[in-house]
Each structure stands twice: as structure tokens, then as C-alpha cells.
Amino acid sequence: MSQGLLGFRFLVGLWALLVGADALAESFAGSESCKSCHETVYEQYERSGHPYKIQAVEGARPLYPSGTSPGVPHPPLGEDWKSISYVIGGFGWKARFMDAQGYILTGESRQYNLPNMALGLDAHWVAYGGDEPSRKPYTCGGCHTTGWESTGAAGPHQAGLPGIHGTWAEPGVTCEACHGASADHVTSPKEFKPTVEENCGTCHSRGDPSQIDAKGGLIRHHEQYEDLLASPHKPLGCGACHDPHKSTIYQAGGYLGADTTCKTCHQNIEIKLEAKKDVACQTCHMPHAVKSAVSTVVTYDGGSVPKGDLRTHIQRISTDPNWKMFTDDGAFVRVDDAGKAYLTLDYVCLSCHVDKDKEWAQSYAEKVH
Known part of the structure; x- marks a missing residue:
């Protein structure tokens, strides 16, 4: 040259x-x-x-x-x-x-x-x-x-x-x-159109999108996209459940509500326990297993579980008492060979039912639907 x-x-x-x-x-x-x-x-x-x-x-x-x-x-x-x-x-x-x-x-x-x-x-x-x-x-x-x-x-x-x-x-x-x-x-508004392609995952992710980063028994913040990829709702976009222009906190309507999200697809799901009839889907399927700023520890019968300030988007629950939600070093959420992640019953059930134990949670969770 x-x-x-x-x-x-x-x-x-x-x-x-x-x-x-x-x-x-x-x-x-x-x-x-x-x-x-x-x-x-x-x-x-x-x-x-x-x-x-x-x-x-x-x-x-x-x-x-x-x-x-x-x-x-x-x-x-x-x-x-x-x-x-x-x-x-x-x-x-x-x-x-x-x-x-x-x-x-x-x-x-x-x-x-x-x-x-x-x-x-x-x-x-x-x-x-x-x-x-x-x-x-x-x-x-x-x-x-x-x-x-x-x-x-x-x-x-x-x-x-x-x-x-x-x-x-x-x-x-x-x-x-x-x-x-x-x-x-x-x-020139008619000649040039801005993109409307969803790109939330650009920021609501961290590092390798196939891994959900964790620390201290909680998922790290801005992992929502990785959560979604490892959840049953991988084919759905964020807009299926969220209005991206609205906040999800301060009662601003960013979450569209179960009637237009969960219940649209899961019409045949029956809650068999009367005590759970009015419990929102996200209460169990999206527990506070993520930490952005603060967290606490909830003590239940026979153990304890951390509780974060954000809900997880993993949503899939395992009733297998031997499944561990996190890798042995605690750095990531554990996934199976198909890349699926699972919430365990201590996060799902025992963070609320503090007077119960894991054995109760396993038998109880299987009766809900």
C-alpha cells in the first residue's frame, strides 16, 4: 500500500x-x-x-x-x-x-x-x-x-x-x-420509518445469553432476557406481557395483567385449591428471586431462602426435591440438557409459607393445578 x-x-x-x-x-x-x-x-x-x-x-x-x-x-x-x-x-x-x-x-x-x-x-x-x-x-x-x-x-x-x-x-x-x-x-415521516423491532434483550441481559448470572442465591439484575430464553415462554417477545412505554412499578401499567397475558393462552388451567383461587399467577411462577439493590432472608421450617427485590421470568417450577436451582459455585442458574431453567419450591412456596417445610411444599405444589 x-x-x-x-x-x-x-x-x-x-x-x-x-x-x-x-x-x-x-x-x-x-x-x-x-x-x-x-x-x-x-x-x-x-x-x-x-x-x-x-x-x-x-x-x-x-x-x-x-x-x-x-x-x-x-x-x-x-x-x-x-x-x-x-x-x-x-x-x-x-x-x-x-x-x-x-x-x-x-x-x-x-x-x-x-x-x-x-x-x-x-x-x-x-x-x-x-x-x-x-x-x-x-x-x-x-x-x-x-x-x-x-x-x-x-x-x-x-x-x-x-x-x-x-x-x-x-x-x-x-x-x-x-x-x-x-x-x-x-x-420526512412518511418516507423514513423508525424501527419497531423489539430489542429489549440488548440491555436486559448480561454476558452470555445462554447463562443466567447469579450471586448470593439470587439472580443478578438485568437478566430478564436470559430468564425468558430459559423459560417456557421463549417464543414470546417481551411485548406479549409488557407495554415498553410504561413502568412496571408505581402502578403505571407496564405489566398488561393476567387477563391479557397468562389467561389468554392458559385458558384450561384450573386452580384446584380454593385457598389459591385469587392468587395471581406471578406470585408463584415469578417469585422475588432476583436482586437489583436489596434483599432479605426468609426463614422457613428447616431452612432459609433469600428474597430479592425483583421477580424472575423463569416461570417454570420443578417439584423435584433433588433439583438445584443454582450451579454448585452459585454463579449461574442451573439448566438441563435442553437449556431449560427451573424454579425450586423454597423460592416458590416457602418464601411465603414460612411455617412449612420442603416435604410439605412438594406435596402441596402438585395439588394447586
């Missing part, structure tokens, strides 16, 4: 690096541009957790829509809002913080866990990334922002902050994070 051609390619690469962020931003219209035509959907989405995956701090605590998250009362110990550039999350479960240079704060009392009424836990601060004070670069924009471009330590950096190893078109998971860059659609 000639030196001239090499030089030309170098210049092209340098130009792309220097103007890449601007060119990217031009292809994104921004979520505000969607509002004029999609007002109802936009208002629903604004009350979900997606836009608040990362939120800029402008000298005061960030706010969330009325009737949703109470937010974070104050920044981590030793910090004030002027020394915080962004809050990560803060909607529903937990919040983490980025310093004035865009690095994520780590150490003791660096993560704020929101109150969880279901588990009976008040809001509290916990360590994040170890007990010693430190910080780490922000590389999570692929699932926290819209139009994320990873650039590494060399940059360019969003807002010129060296701790942010990338750039984005818009903070938070906004309309174009799922529907694609839509500047052309805004200017």
Missing part, C-alpha cells in the same frame, strides 16, 4: 474521530421531537424508569415524575450537588453517582438504595465497588444513554469529562434508543 493511501486513510480516521460525536448527534432528533406526534406515548414513557438511567445534576438533586420515585435526598457523604455531575438511576431501586470529572464514585456509602416496602426495608446507603474510597470510569452508556459511542480513555469524552469513556446523543434510554436515530423520520 502506498504511503499516500496510508496517509489518506489516517486523515479520514482522524476526521471521523474528531467529528464523530457531532455527526452522530445530527442523526438523532432528540426525544422532545417525538412529543408533538406521539404525545400520549411520550407522557407514558416520561413516567417510566428509562429516561432516568442517567440524569445530569445541575447544582441540585435530580427530580422524578410526581407519584414515582422519591429520588435521592442528598449526595454521598463528603460531596455536595455541585461536585456531582450525573446520577445513575434513582428510579425504583438504587442510585449511583459520578463526580465532577465524570467518574463513578466507589467505596463506602456510595450507593443509595431506595426504600422497598415489599421487603420492609427503609432507604439506606451501602458500599459500591469495595469499601475503600475510589472512582472508576463510566463505560455503561450502551444501556444508560441514547446513541452511545464508546471511545475509551483517549476520548472524546461526553461534555469534556475525562471519566466518561464515550459520548452520547441524549442521556437516558429515550425514544431513539429503541426506535433508532430518527432525524430523517422527523423531517
Whole structure:
């Protein structure tokens, strides 16, 4: 290859690096541009957790829509809002913080866990990334922002902050994070259509999609897609049960309800035990076996089981007393040779029936349907 051609390619690469962020931003219209035509959907989405995956701090605590998250009362110990550039999350479960240079704060009392009424836990601060004070670069924009471009330590950096190893078109998971860059659609709506293909699994997954990551006897957070792939509902998309524009918490209607989901397909399932007639399907088939921020331990007759702050999407229950839900090292959910995962009766039954034992749970579960 000639030196001239090499030089030309170098210049092209340098130009792309220097103007890449601007060119990217031009292809994104921004979520505000969607509002004029999609007002109802936009208002629903604004009350979900997606836009608040990362939120800029402008000298005061960030706010969330009325009737949703109470937010974070104050920044981590030793910090004030002027020394915080962004809050990560803060909607529903937990919040983490980025310093004035865009690095994520780590150490003791660096993560704020929101109150969880279901588990009976008040809001509290916990360590994040170890007990010693430190910080780490922000590389999570692929699932926290819209139009994320990873650039590494060399940059360019969003807002010129060296701790942010990338750039984005818009903070938070906004309309174009799922529907694609839509500047052309805004200017020519009939000629250019945004994608409506479901891609929830891009972010609601971790690592190898054939493995469900676990830790401490609970499934790790954002494993919903892996759960689904190992469940009986693998052929279904997330939209079969969820409205992606609505939150699943704060009574926002993100879950479509059993009448339009479970009961549509499982019309012939009969609940034979009178005491269980009014129990929702997800109570047993989607127990709180996932941890995002907090968990507790439930003690039953003869043992104990952890209870997390999220429901699992595995849904298939095993009554085999010898089946172990997790691998021996506890790092993954166990699957059979066909890749199917199973919930065990301690998570399904004994997290509620604390005065019973495993033998009772096995005989009882088989009588429900």
C-alpha cells in the first residue's frame, strides 16, 4: 500500500474521530421531537424508569415524575450537588453517582438504595465497588444513554469529562434508543420509518445469553432476557406481557395483567385449591428471586431462602426435591440438557409459607393445578 493511501486513510480516521460525536448527534432528533406526534406515548414513557438511567445534576438533586420515585435526598457523604455531575438511576431501586470529572464514585456509602416496602426495608446507603474510597470510569452508556459511542480513555469524552469513556446523543434510554436515530423520520415521516423491532434483550441481559448470572442465591439484575430464553415462554417477545412505554412499578401499567397475558393462552388451567383461587399467577411462577439493590432472608421450617427485590421470568417450577436451582459455585442458574431453567419450591412456596417445610411444599405444589 502506498504511503499516500496510508496517509489518506489516517486523515479520514482522524476526521471521523474528531467529528464523530457531532455527526452522530445530527442523526438523532432528540426525544422532545417525538412529543408533538406521539404525545400520549411520550407522557407514558416520561413516567417510566428509562429516561432516568442517567440524569445530569445541575447544582441540585435530580427530580422524578410526581407519584414515582422519591429520588435521592442528598449526595454521598463528603460531596455536595455541585461536585456531582450525573446520577445513575434513582428510579425504583438504587442510585449511583459520578463526580465532577465524570467518574463513578466507589467505596463506602456510595450507593443509595431506595426504600422497598415489599421487603420492609427503609432507604439506606451501602458500599459500591469495595469499601475503600475510589472512582472508576463510566463505560455503561450502551444501556444508560441514547446513541452511545464508546471511545475509551483517549476520548472524546461526553461534555469534556475525562471519566466518561464515550459520548452520547441524549442521556437516558429515550425514544431513539429503541426506535433508532430518527432525524430523517422527523423531517420526512412518511418516507423514513423508525424501527419497531423489539430489542429489549440488548440491555436486559448480561454476558452470555445462554447463562443466567447469579450471586448470593439470587439472580443478578438485568437478566430478564436470559430468564425468558430459559423459560417456557421463549417464543414470546417481551411485548406479549409488557407495554415498553410504561413502568412496571408505581402502578403505571407496564405489566398488561393476567387477563391479557397468562389467561389468554392458559385458558384450561384450573386452580384446584380454593385457598389459591385469587392468587395471581406471578406470585408463584415469578417469585422475588432476583436482586437489583436489596434483599432479605426468609426463614422457613428447616431452612432459609433469600428474597430479592425483583421477580424472575423463569416461570417454570420443578417439584423435584433433588433439583438445584443454582450451579454448585452459585454463579449461574442451573439448566438441563435442553437449556431449560427451573424454579425450586423454597423460592416458590416457602418464601411465603414460612411455617412449612420442603416435604410439605412438594406435596402441596402438585395439588394447586
